[in-house]
Amino acid sequence: MDATPPRHLNTRKKPRQARSVTTVEAIFEATIQVLLSEGIHRLTTTRVAERAGVSVGTMYQYFPHKQALLYALNERYLDLLAERVEQACRAHHGAVKESMVEALVTTYWQAKTERSDVTRALYNSVVELDNQALIDAFAKRMDAATSAMLKSAPDADYANIDLVNVTLLSVIFGTVRNVFERNLPGSEQEAIRRELVTMCLGYLKTSGG
Amino acid sequence: MDATPPRHLNTRKKPRQARSVTTVEAIFEATIQVLLSEGIHRLTTTRVAERAGVSVGTMYQYFPHKQALLYALNERYLDLLAERVEQACRAHHGAVKESMVEALVTTYWQAKTERSDVTRALYNSVVELDNQALIDAFAKRMDAATSAMLKSAPDADYANIDLVNVTLLSVIFGTVRNVFERNLPGSEQEAIRRELVTMCLGYLKTSGG
DNA sequence: TCAATATATGAAGGATCATTCGATTTTAGG
DNA sequence: CCTAAAATCGAATGATCCTTCATATATTGA
Known part of the structure; x- marks a missing residue:
């Protein structure tokens, strides 16, 4: 994403060693899972950390606060999605319109479906579950x-x-x-x-x- | 909505006098406004009550808890929306397909646009604002x-x-x-x-x- | 006018949560 | 092996918030 994040949403520090990369990945994954199983109003830093198998303090090494975590998650997701569509578009330059449409629909659809849990977690509206x-x-x-x-x-x-x-x-x-x-x-x-x-x-x- | 609300989301009591109808209306309106101006994570019972010009206790006379409030808001909104589309459909029974499509798109579109603040408030996703x-x-x-x-x-x-x-x-x-x-x-x-x-x-x- | 009923109030209890920070453990590299 | 940097830990803090309930006010209908 070329949208420079608002300063207050910047990540705190970049992982340098291998284990911290794993940690950040685990935190993202845990966020999705908590979001799905508990909903946004039960998404607490402690719960995410617990699910990720790290301590709360560790979370705060990489995200200045909760909102930044959600922002980063969304950012990563949109970035991956965008890259896939862009690639599909490049691959169909000069093709006939039929195959363009086919490719566009298929690519987007598949990207969303492939990890439908993430999609759903981020789609969930303010009213939640019920x-x-x-x-x-x-x-x-x-x-x-x-x-x-x-x-x-x-x-x-x-x-x-x-x-x-x-x-x-x-x-x-x-x-x-x-x-x-x-x-x-x-x-x-x-x-x-x-x-x-x-x-x-x-x-x-x-x-x- | 014919979806019987889960018991735990039922409204507490029905307004019987005129002033309580006003109160409930004000609470709904305040919820939308707070949702829009502050976001879901700052939607507190106190804030809603204050904006509505009533006390917290009053809110709890009509909604057993916060979630029920959001549920009711969404319910009311969807119900109104559904009614309008249904009416448009009835009005075009036996018409040619062209005018059916035209009516469907227009009705839905307009219903959503007319009170775009409500629409937006309810559409807002978990990530919010930023x-x-x-x-x-x-x-x-x-x-x-x-x-x-x-x-x-x-x-x-x-x-x-x-x-x-x-x-x-x-x-x-x-x-x-x-x-x-x-x-x-x-x-x-x-x-x-x-x-x-x-x-x-x-x-x-x-x-x- | 007067009870019975409906509605409104808001301080206080109890619980949850975001965030900090000093201490500890792990890794990299010389 | 040894030390500096990186990463982790988690109890403690302070703030916020949901919800209750005893009390007070307003409305209705007789």
């Missing part, structure tokens, strides 16, 4: 509403309508979230929204629905 | 990598290639995240992934790029 029940119920309602609508279309094709439906929902909802996260200027947001409509329309025209 | 710098840097790298690739295609159309590029990225990244959040079975995930490729391909064929 949240899942809400999300599920919400998803069900949406599925029901939109698939009922879709099936009522005069030109509906019933072959794979459920798959088309769930795809549409994932794409639309996900895109909105992503646009939010990137915090793009309003005009660009609006432009993307229009493109999204075009895209979904084209998709519906070719794939039954 | 995270934005990382996300920005990541987005820049991705934009650069993919747009360089796209422009190298033999059949590239330079008219609106930047918009096409940013749309593709938002759609792909967002979809992945959404699929993750919904925690669908692997087989369905894979099916959606294939659909996503189809969709992007179709999009690229019609819109320059």
